[in-house]
Amino acid sequence: MAADLGDLAAFVAVAEAGGFRDGARASGLSASGLSEAVRRLEHRLGVRLLNRTTRSVAPTEAGQRLLERLTPALGEVEAALDVVNGFRDRPAGTLRLNVPVSAARLVLPAIVPPFLAAYPDIRLDVIAEDSFVDVLAAGCDAGIRYDERLEQDMIAVPIGPREQRFATAAAPAYLDRHGRPEHPRALLDHACIGGRFASGAALAWEFERDGEVVRVDPSGPLVVRVGTASDLAVDAAVAGVGIITLFEDWLRPHLDSGALEPVLEPWWPRFSGPFLYYSGRRYLPAPLRAFVDFIGRQRRSP
Template sequence: MASDLGDLQAFMAVARAGGFRQAARTTGFSASSLSETVRRLESGLGVRLLNRTTRSVAPTEAGARLLERLGPALGEVEAALDVVNGFRGRPAGTLRLNVPVVAAKLVLPRLLPPFLAAYPDIRVEVTAEDSFVDILASGCDAGIRYDERLEQDMIAVPIGPRRQRFATAAAPAYLDRRGRPGHPRDLLDHACLRGRFASGSMPPWDFERNGETVSVDPTGPLLVSTGTAMDLAVSVAVDGGGIVSLFEDWLRPYFDDGRLEPVLEPWWQEFSGPFLYYPGRRLTPAPLRAFIDFVDGMRW
């Protein structure tokens, strides 16, 4: 049987949010309304789509299969409806972005205020996470990633600074107390504040100078998840708790006011900046097209 498009969108919102209350915060509908909508959809289809407990909501096997196909399908529907935007005086609609936390912290704050001011009829929804996701399946129009994590069938547009560096830093008081490393291997004798990806992997600290590359795996008193929790590692470093390794631009304000001191700066490794990426096999929605054009006109 045919199902109402709104019911399908409600199911997708609840399944992705992991609960009715969580979905209510992002959709503008009440939790009870979303619950009734999903029940109606399940009744019409004759199959349970969500397993509900007092603490969480998770898709059943049937629900997971439906969710997997709905993301791309509803994306195509939105793209088809977006064709009428070409007849408007200015673009309108919703732009959904999936970005790593570092992009939400260092790239988007410079882009979004002038973009939103230039396009008042566009609403931007940002999901910041460091795990790699299928942007179509997740219901997003585009994402931001670095080149080593881009999919082959995506169109990629440079966004943000084109060259970046990883920096190591510590509070001057810590370095006065423990000494200033002269070589990356000296870090093995220091308290290092580490980050770990959601997958469980803990990347080593890589350095490069005059063609020599060095990779070290130091230990220390603090291990945090990558992303926003890195601000905790920075705070501990500022208080003299150890050495932190992070994007130079993330640490730049602390260098400028003296709370942190660069460590091993001649060894900092440089890498190319991030890209805005999106699928090239369908019509580009008007909000995304406006954003792409805006990004192309930015100077970094």
């Protein structure tokens, strides 16, 4: 009972994405084409693989069993076909990266344009989100994360700045009205713009000076989703709503223009920069190998 490899891949794309439209976006195919491929596969196998409702698409028990076996098998097929890339003058294919919003904004802009110029046959697919995901299970080749969130069995390659700082700032007009805090604990008497992760956990405000670490839990009129809504927080701070803490590089244009004024700068904490990470337990696709090599050359260049 042979099945077309394209139909099998279409089923996996839809099942992993949880819908035909999302599967189409992930695979680059049309939703109608995916629907037809899944119907063809179900007819050939004589069993329903997906339960379809107006709101969602989910594998049946038979579909789930098939998905569990197909996903690694199709990965091996993809790796086998990628071997041919080694015989090309230039690597080709799609490189899928899962990165935090901060990396998409602060790290990748200096890397992506020259990388795509050097490898015009590679298509880069970047998913920016701040929830911690299994990059392989999410269908990505690699991810960018900070060291405290790296998995132990992953290979990590430094990417971007090797040291960063969190900066605290506010609009000069706000500070003229409410005063300029001289110690982190004074923030408890100020309106602060808070952040919340996708998990629901609040972003802690941490400061450090001469070995002294101070953690505060300030409150204020606005709380935003870390990463995806950080621009709203910045705009609110510029408008004088309150005090903000964020990556220094994110706030730097506003600090340089004077729209924001540094607050407690001697207390700004430093932390190590991000890493590109990927699994060392499987064959490295040519687009990912090209990206890893490019990052290494970029770091070695003056």
